[in-house]
Amino acid sequence: MFVDRILKKVRAQFTKDNWFETVCESYSNPPVIFRGRKLPAFPPDTIQINTTGQAGRKTLQEAFVFYEDCVGTFERHGSAIKSSDRLLDFGVGWGRIARFFLKELPLENIHGVDVVERSIQICRETFGSDNFNVTSPFPPTGLQSASFSHVVGYSVFSHLSEEACSAWMEEFHRILAPGGVIALTTRGRPFFDFCESLRGQNHSGYLGALASIFDDFGAARAQYDRGEFVHSNRNGVNGGGAMTADFYGETFIPEKYAGQAYARRFDLLEFQYDASRQTHPIMFFKKK
Ligand SMILES: C[S@@+](CC[C@H](N)C(=O)[O-])C[C@H]1O[C@@H](n2cnc3c(N)ncnc32)[C@H](O)[C@@H]1O
Secondary structure (H helix, E strand, O other): HHHHHHHHHHHHHHOOOOHHHHHHHHHHOOOHHHHHHHHOOOOOOHHHHHHHHHHHHHHHHHHHHHHHHHHHHHHHHHOOOOOOOOEEEEEEOOOOHHHHHOOOOHHEEEEEOOOOOOHHHHHHHHOOOOEEOOOOOOOOOOOOOOEEEEEEEOOOOOOOOOHHHHHHHHHHHHHOOOOOOEEEEEOHHHHHHHHHHHOOOOOOHHHHHHHOOOOOOOHHHHHOOOOOOOOEEOOOOOOOOOOOOOEEOOOEEOOOHHHHHHOOOEEEEEOOOOOOOOOOEEEEEEEE
């Protein structure tokens, strides 16, 4: 039994194409050593659930799909991640996404920012790195200009106001080196239907709030279909704590808007959404 567990662990660590299983193992059976270092530990399940809706393998599965899409798409556009590159995880939370990039990058080259102090503390402790820093809701950050090659942000532009998104795109432009690339998720069109379907079901809490983010879901959908930025900061969908209604809520960015609004600074490389696989659409940009 004991030997089996050890063998499983060793196998997970050395199977080249089994990175997802290796990271899952670092949750279920820590510590897991990868390239001579312990993979980051995890915060308690309650914290994982409060920030991502799920814990353990399930929440890692969603993160892994995004990570794989980033790696593959960056590569397809001539921006494959090299070990000398530097990546910023914007809205890093407890480091769910950032940890997967340890396959491509040394720990020293992975950075994260977040508005929640506790999340940054968790990252600093679990990754054993001081590359994680608290930011204010609007830039600037203290990050050096032209010092990053890649920025990723999962489930952050699915919440920020139009003004906050624009300000952060300017900041990403500043901190990215020439040709730097970005991957950001946003709410997809089916999320309007999901929220509307919650109506009349007497949900409380977040689900109840989602049911009433718009008085008229048809009008919100039409706005989206015209290529406009759609955002609601009604009660219950601002994140609470550091996430106040002046910049946080539920955000739907359509492809047309993504292609036009930031065009002075970025090319939209791809707007990816395969709802059968991806939880959220991903917008890929390249710095002009
Ligand atoms: C839904 S969580 C996703 C966390 C993480 N990206 C993940 O997928 O596990 C959204 C994160 O964005 C952070 N956030 C919200 N507003 C932000 C802002 N203006 N600047 C930076 N981070 C922000 C929140 O604190 C939270 O950690």
